[in-house]
Amino acid sequence: MINTLLHGGYKPILDKTALEEKTILDQWILEKAGDPVYRFGRQQFGVVDHTSQTEDLGDDSMRASTYGIKNLQRIIPNLGKWTGKEGENFDNLETMYGQVLGQYNRYMGHVTGNIGGVKETYKAYGQEGAVYEHASRDKQTRAMQFLQKELFSTPEWLIDQDIFNKFESDGAIERIRSTQVRTLNNLLDFGRMARLMENEEVNGTSAYGLLEMMQDLRKGIFSELSKGQTIDRYRRNLQRAYVERLEFIMNNEQPRSRFGGSSIDVEQSDIRPIVRAELKQLRSDAKRSIGRTRDQLSKIHLEDLVERIDLILDPK
Known part of the structure; x- marks a missing residue:
């Protein structure tokens, strides 16, 4: 395979021992190292x-x-x-x-x-x-x-x-909801969160860390709240899905996967403290926005979000 990729076809290496052949193959690989065309x-x-x-x-x-x-x-x-x-x-x-x-x-x-x-x-x-x-x-x-x-x-x-x-x-409506939630849940994956924290630990302030990612995500998905804007039906569905996913993170460990990937002990990591802080901030923002919006469905939606978050943070 290496022979084929590096030299455009099968080319025998004659009169060499297995060890000598390996040395030649290693040299071919080193010659192409750094060239994305040959990267596997x-x-x-x-x-x-x-x-x-x-x-x-x-x-x-x-x-x-x-x-x-x-x-x-x-x-x-x-x-x-x-x-x-x-x-x-x-x-x-x-x-x-x-x-x-x-x-x-x-x-x-x-x-x-x-x-x-x-x-x-x-x-x-x-x-x-x-x-x-x-x-x-x-x-x-x-x-x-x-x-x-x-x-x-x-x-x-x-x-x-x-x-x-x-x-x-x-x-x-359901098609768009499903499309958005698929990526949202993928983004809020335990393994991805683990790598964001690892990156921050390794690279410090130059890294894009978990807390910053979570803040950026919340601010974008709930951008209507700061100005009391009307929240359309598609966005209301997405916002409820966001809260639902955070509830899942607060109450579940990382599922086991036979395909490997990043693993983390969720209970003992920074994940839940960060998620709890985001829920508290969102609850505060939603309460303020209730008085700003003139749209009745948006108001009902925000009141519902507050109650959902209350139940997550203080289960009865």
């Missing part, structure tokens, strides 16, 4: 290495996914015209819309992998540098900004009633 990344079932993700091309997931979304936004308005045939039903339209949504989800996963991401570069004795390197602060903060803009702010372009009314009586 192992298959991941739970993404840790943000630079080695399935169907993620390039070296910047945020930029690549931005371009990808622009293409999807061109597809949606033309989907009916491009998939329909005279006299046929709308099954193909439904299928292709699902494919667009699936690709959008894939982009969200690629970007999420950058938060708490750790690059793995195979090395052996004699090669300089670390095998494991945490993603830069810039890359992680840009990933959070991307998710807030492209996913957690309601993706209106995906909500096209001219498409939905051809193949379903309802489902748009």
